[in-house]
Amino acid sequence: MDRVPVLKLGDVLLVSIQVDLADKTTVQLEEDLSERIVATGARGVIIDISALDIVDSFVGRMLATIAAISRVLDAETVVVGMRPAVAITLVELGLSLHGIQTALNVERALEVLSRARDDDWIPPLDTEDDTAPAAP
Amino acid sequence: MTGDPGEEAQTQAVVSDQDVVRVRQLVRTAAVTAKLSLVDQTKVVTAASELARNTLVYGGGGSVQVRVVRQRRSGVRVELADDGPGIGDLELALTDGYTTGGGLGLGLSGARRLVDEFEIDTAPGRGTRISIVKWAR
Amino acid sequence: MALSTDESRRMADRLRTDSADLVATWVAKAGAPLTGRLSEGELRRQITELYGVLVAALDEGMTDLSAAPGGELRAVLADLSRGRARQGFSATETAVSVFTLKDALSGRADLADPAELRDFLSFNRFIDELGLFTFSSYSAAREELIADQAEQLLELSTPVVKLWEGVVAVPLVGTLDSARAQVVMERLLQALVDTGSPYAIIDITGVPAVDTQVAQHILKTVVAARLMGAECLISGIRPQIAQTIVALGIEFGDIATKATLADALRHVLRRSAARTGGRAEPVA
Ligand SMILES: Nc1ncnc2c1ncn2[C@@H]1O[C@H](COP(=O)(O)OP(=O)(O)OP(=O)(O)O)[C@@H](O)[C@H]1O
Ligand SMILES: [Mg+2]
Numbered sequence: 001m002d003r004v005p006v007l008k009l010g011d012v013l014l015v016s017i018q019v020d021l022a023d024k025t026t027v028q029l030e031e032d033l034s035e036r037i038v039a040t041g042a043r044g045v046i047i048d049i050s051a052l053d054i055v056d057s058f059v060g061r062m063l064a065t066i067a068a069i070s071r072v073l074d075a076e077t078v079v080v081g082m083r084p085a086v087a088i089t090l091v092e093l094g095l096s097l098h099g100i101q102t103a104l105n106v107e108r109a110l111e112v113l114s115r116a117r118d119d120d121w122i123p124p125l126d127t128e129d130d131t132a133p134a135a136p
Numbered sequence: 137m138t139g140d141p142g143e144e145a146q147t148q149a150v151v152s153d154q155d156v157v158r159v160r161q162l163v164r165t166a167a168v169t170a171k172l173s174l175v176d177q178t179k180v181v182t183a184a185s186e187l188a189r190n191t192l193v194y195g196g197g198g199s200v201q202v203r204v205v206r207q208r209r210s211g212v213r214v215e216l217a218d219d220g221p222g223i224g225d226l227e228l229a230l231t232d233g234y235t236t237g238g239g240l241g242l243g244l245s246g247a248r249r250l251v252d253e254f255e256i257d258t259a260p261g262r263g264t265r266i267s268i269v270k271w272a273r
Numbered sequence: 274m275a276l277s278t279d280e281s282r283r284m285a286d287r288l289r290t291d292s293a294d295l296v297a298t299w300v301a302k303a304g305a306p307l308t309g310r311l312s313e314g315e316l317r318r319q320i321t322e323l324y325g326v327l328v329a330a331l332d333e334g335m336t337d338l339s340a341a342p343g344g345e346l347r348a349v350l351a352d353l354s355r356g357r358a359r360q361g362f363s364a365t366e367t368a369v370s371v372f373t374l375k376d377a378l379s380g381r382a383d384l385a386d387p388a389e390l391r392d393f394l395s396f397n398r399f400i401d402e403l404g405l406f407t408f409s410s411y412s413a414a415r416e417e418l419i420a421d422q423a424e425q426l427l428e429l430s431t432p433v434v435k436l437w438e439g440v441v442a443v444p445l446v447g448t449l450d451s452a453r454a455q456v457v458m459e460r461l462l463q464a465l466v467d468t469g470s471p472y473a474i475i476d477i478t479g480v481p482a483v484d485t486q487v488a489q490h491i492l493k494t495v496v497a498a499r500l501m502g503a504e505c506l507i508s509g510i511r512p513q514i515a516q517t518i519v520a521l522g523i524e525f526g527d528i529a530t531k532a533t534l535a536d537a538l539r540h541v542l543r544r545s546a547a548r549t550g551g552r553a554e555p556v557a
Contacts, residue, residue: 020160023153023189054160054178056185057242080502084462085178087497093182093246094232102502104471109502175459 004029006036012044012113013037014106018051026062033066037073044113045070046106050081060095067100076101076116078109145203150191150216159188162202163214170210171272179250180270184214186243187266193237195220195264211252211271219263226258275399276336284396285331287378288324295377296324302373306366320370323349327403338402350403354411358418364411371404431457433464440472440541441465442534446479454490461494465503472541473498476534478509488523495528504544506530508537 002025007014013036015029033045047063049055055063067077078101082090090097103109146162148155163184167177184200191198195218205213223229230248235241248254253269276284288295300320304313326346333342350371357367375397382393431453436442441464443457461473475491477483483491491507498505508531510518518525531537 020157022157053164054182054185056182056189057240057246058185058189061240078502082501084459084466084497084501085175087462087500088175088458088493089178089182089250090500091493091496092179092249093186094242094249095240095246096496097500102500104465104469104502108471 004032006032008036008040008042011040011042012046012110013040013042014046014048016048016051021052021059023058026059030062030065030069034069034073037070037075043075043117045075045077046109046113047077047079048081048106049079049086050083050105052086053083055082055086055090057093057095060090060093060097063100064097076113078103078112080104080106080109145201148200148202149197150188150200150218151197153189153192156185156188156192159200159202159214160185162200163212166202166204166212167270170204170206170212172212172270173273176270176273180212180214180268183247183250183268183270184216186247187214187216187268190243191216191218191220191264194218198263205269209271209273211269213267213269215265215267217263217265222260222262222264223256223258224260226256275338275402276395278334278336280392280395281331281334281336283392284399285328287381287392287396288328288331290381292324295381296321298380299324299374299377302376303370306369307362310362311360316370319353323353323371338399338406346403347406350407351410351414354407355414358411358414364408364415367411368404368407371407372400374403375400431460433460435464435468435470436474436538437542439468439470439545440474440538441468441470442474442476442538444476444479444534447481449477449480449483449487449490451486451490454487458490458494458497461505462497462501465498465501471503472545473503473505474534474537474541475505475507476509476537477507477514478511478534480509480514483514483517485521485523488518488521492523492525492528504529504541506537506541508532508534 002019002022004015004017004019004021004025006029007016013033015033017029019025021029036042037045045066047066049063052059063077063079067079070077079097080103082102101112103112146166148159148162150156150159160181163181164177167180172180184202188200191200198216198218198220200217201213201215203213205211228234230245231241232245233241234245247268251268251270253267255267256264257266258264296317300313300317303320304311304316307316323346326349330342330346335342335346337343338347353370354367357370378393378396382389384390384393431443431445433441433443441461443461445457449457457475461475464470465473475494477491495505495507506529507525510530510532529537529540531540
């Protein structure tokens, strides 16, 4: 059986899925990741799915479960690189992956994670200033 | 160009999770041959993946036939068959969120949304046969 | 099987006798219905090429157009059909170029001789097969042409533009049907990947009306963009459209909407400045 490698980058775990996932591999990854989050005290998990040409409900459920587990373990999960055709298909399938953070690529995911970790960070207030003159 | 049955069917037994991966690959190849757009390829492969997993998990295994069909347009037909317990309440099984196996209950209903034709023949004790078609646009 | 091996050999022989004269007659007969819309030289070139591959295929013992020796002949016929479809000739005008080979041959057969008559009829049947093939490849070419044009029109009417570094937008103008909405969705999402933009704006100022299906497509686009890690805003919802959306009971939920494209862009730039702590840069 294939096993998806989990890399550690500082306090972030990086998983780059490069194979067409069989269900057992998917379940194995879910277990591996939970163990590694605990063992390494990682604060963030990035799952790069840019190589996946489909995501079905089984993989979708795995992503949701990993996000939920990592939240319990005080880590954030960001799913990156979903292809447009895959995203369109998932929406049609009915899977919106609520509560999962996403980013276009690994670099942006790292930004998301560092923002989440920065305790001083306050979400920007969306102060719409509609009395201001329109932008040129 | 009449109701040509199309190319020869490829048959794949479904008895393990690796077979589900093989079904996906067969359907992808057929979808490329049938000149489906990338989005439509992705939709039919995803639908086939959902249904093949059901064949494995609930049907206790079975087989899948994949073929390119050519009529006015070209398309891919996927037929799944198992001799499992069958589905008693089909309407219920086709409802979003209904699952007896701790899944998301989106496989059957979602697969139906992803394809152009969806036929299902099932009854308790008589197994389940599903046929789907996705046409090139 | 249209011809026996012997017949195909005899047909090749017959085509070869006095070939220059045969081709000339064929060109003249084929040219008549085209009434000067195809130059004589062009037609001569096409017929000569067709003549060449036909004789070659018959020499190889072709008994049926769909059999292997007919490969090149099929390609030449398909080419001919495609070219004519593109030049605007009708299917009949195209097939007639093949059928007139019968006329060219009929002048040379002694139909009182039963053996020759039988051959002549078999040749005719075979030429019918060639003509039918031309007909069907003509319609296939025609359909392809129409599909291509429809797609080009769609692309022209849905330009996805990079508004700013990290922001792509699609200003929609005109009636949005379901097919077009779908194309917009795919192109916009692909643009997010190609430009690495985390923001997209769909501006519907120029859209006169929105039905349930189109609204659903827009909603799905927003959700799909989110799955990819991008945020999608909708701008330019006119009051009538807002009313329709509410009347149809469509939930726009937590999707950001702005009155104008400028408002949407301002919103996005403020957000991204807050995110990166830096300034967004305009596109050069
Ligand atoms: N081939 C089959 N044989 C018997 N029962 C089936 C079969 N396929 C589906 N079912 C029944 O229909 C229900 C719904 O199937 P569906 O694929 O929609 O959801 P699921 O497999 O439970 O979850 P998901 O596919 O979202 O992970 C299943 O829980 C099962 O009870
Ligand atoms: Mg299922």
